[in-house]
Amino acid sequence: MEELYQxxxxxxxxxxxxxxxxxxxxxxKKLKSQEYLLREGDSVNCFYYLVKGLVRIYYxxxxxxxxxxxFQREGEVVGPYVQMIxxxxxxxxxxxxxxxxxxxxxYKNLLEAYNRNPLWLKIGLKLLEKxxxxxxxxxxxxxxxxxxxxxxxFLSDYPDLVNRIxxxxxxxxxxxxxxxxxxxxxxxGKT
Amino acid sequence: MEELYQxxxxxxxxxxxxxxxxxxxxxxKKLKSQEYLLREGDSVNCFYYLVKGLVRIYYxxxxxxxxxxxFQREGEVVGPYVQMIxxxxxxxxxxxxxxxxxxxxxYKNLLEAYNRNPLWLKIGLKLLEKxxxxxxxxxxxxxxxxxxxxxxxFLSDYPDLVNRIxxxxxxxxxxxxxxxxxxxxxxxGKT
Numbered sequence: 001m002e003e004l005y006q007x008x009x010x011x012x013x014x015x016x017x018x019x020x021x022x023x024x025x026x027x028x029k030k031l032k033s034q035e036y037l038l039r040e041g042d043s044v045n046c047f048y049y050l051v052k053g054l055v056r057i058y059y060x061x062x063x064x065x066x067x068x069x070x071f072q073r074e075g076e077v078v079g080p081y082v083q084m085i086x087x088x089x090x091x092x093x094x095x096x097x098x099x100x101x102x103x104x105x106x107y108k109n110l111l112e113a114y115n116r117n118p119l120w121l122k123i124g125l126k127l128l129e130k131x132x133x134x135x136x137x138x139x140x141x142x143x144x145x146x147x148x149x150x151x152x153x154f155l156s157d158y159p160d161l162v163n164r165i166x167x168x169x170x171x172x173x174x175x176x177x178x179x180x181x182x183x184x185x186x187x188x189g190k191t
Numbered sequence: 192m193e194e195l196y197q198x199x200x201x202x203x204x205x206x207x208x209x210x211x212x213x214x215x216x217x218x219x220k221k222l223k224s225q226e227y228l229l230r231e232g233d234s235v236n237c238f239y240y241l242v243k244g245l246v247r248i249y250y251x252x253x254x255x256x257x258x259x260x261x262f263q264r265e266g267e268v269v270g271p272y273v274q275m276i277x278x279x280x281x282x283x284x285x286x287x288x289x290x291x292x293x294x295x296x297x298y299k300n301l302l303e304a305y306n307r308n309p310l311w312l313k314i315g316l317k318l319l320e321k322x323x324x325x326x327x328x329x330x331x332x333x334x335x336x337x338x339x340x341x342x343x344x345f346l347s348d349y350p351d352l353v354n355r356i357x358x359x360x361x362x363x364x365x366x367x368x369x370x371x372x373x374x375x376x377x378x379x380g381k382t
Contacts (some may be wrong), residue, residue, distance in 0.1 A: 061335050071333070086324070114316075122312060124316055128319050128323060129319065132322070135327060136321065139329050144250055174228050181279075
């Protein structure tokens with residue numbers, strides 16, 4: 001579990017004894033590509049710290065259309081935070097796009113840690129700020145940019161991800177049909 | 192400044208002496224409809240707690256098109272939080288859509304309070320969670336819903352706001368042209 005401890009120490013200096021209290025019940029798991037960390041309707045009580053691999057988080061509407069909210073990869077924390085706060089079941093799917101290794105972190109560990117030592121409040125705030133910024137950027141690109149500009153932004157923000165993501169998932173993230181993405185890629189000379 | 196203290200106490204039991212330390216340099220201000228709390232490029236160092244009135248927060252792209260990110264009204268905290276964290280100038284405009292009364296809260300008051308008493312970390316986390324949820328919902332509606340569905344959602348989430356917001360700003364929030372909103376409203380029998 002050393003990777004997870006090191007990652008936490010990047011955010012704040014967590015003493016060994018605090019780490020040991022926090023680390024109780026955290027499990028290491030592996031899933032294969034196309035397996036699911038979470039499905040819509042599942043009860044939610046954990047975060048996932050991704051050690052290796054790539055996932056897509058997506059929603060399905062009543063007609064069965066899929067909408068990719070975000071891709072996340074190694075080094076990131078994912079999980080249905082909003083639903084955990086609200087005590088609701090998951091409204092999204094988290095699917096592995098590659099073989100994934102991750103730590104399963106019970107939400108209650110974090111809540112207990114908040115009450116034990118304010119250090120964890122600082123960590124929680126820092127992490128939430130990070131994903132708040134990510135979400136703000138997503139709102140802005142959905143509001144302001146057309147598909148071509150969104151693609152360019154994705155390329156510049158995540159140059160290492162473009163070749164790890166199937167084109168039809170990328171199209172869904174950009175809010176366009178796969179055919180439109182193919183046209184776009186021909187236009188910018190990428191296929 | 193009693194309204195602000197009461198609002199804080201809704202989130203956590205802030206003792207009088209903590210409140211007095213926090214409240215230093217907080218100013219009460221008034222602006223008229225169509226005046227600005229903030230413009231793109233302004234340096235940022237304050238939150239605004241709205242006591243009365245309604246604002247729109249919007250972005251302008253290179254061609255001069257406006258995109259309304261969100262409307263906020265009395266009882267809400269607004270401010271360029273992402274830019275304050277990142278130490279960047281404002282990337283948005285905050286315009287009064289009505290006469291507005293607000294408290295100007297220096298960001299440094301919050302940072303100092305974080306270091307003084309963990310109670311403030313809890314308050315910061317709670318507030319950030321609230322606006323994180325709001326942002327998540329905005330991402331989902333931009334991703335999943337068409338203009339008609341977004342309008343219905345806006346009506347059901349903010350029934351009291353619809354008549355306070357000029358139609359062309361509402362169209363911009365929904366991501367459509369004013370003409371399209373007029374068509375939509377005729378269709379649902381609202382004009």
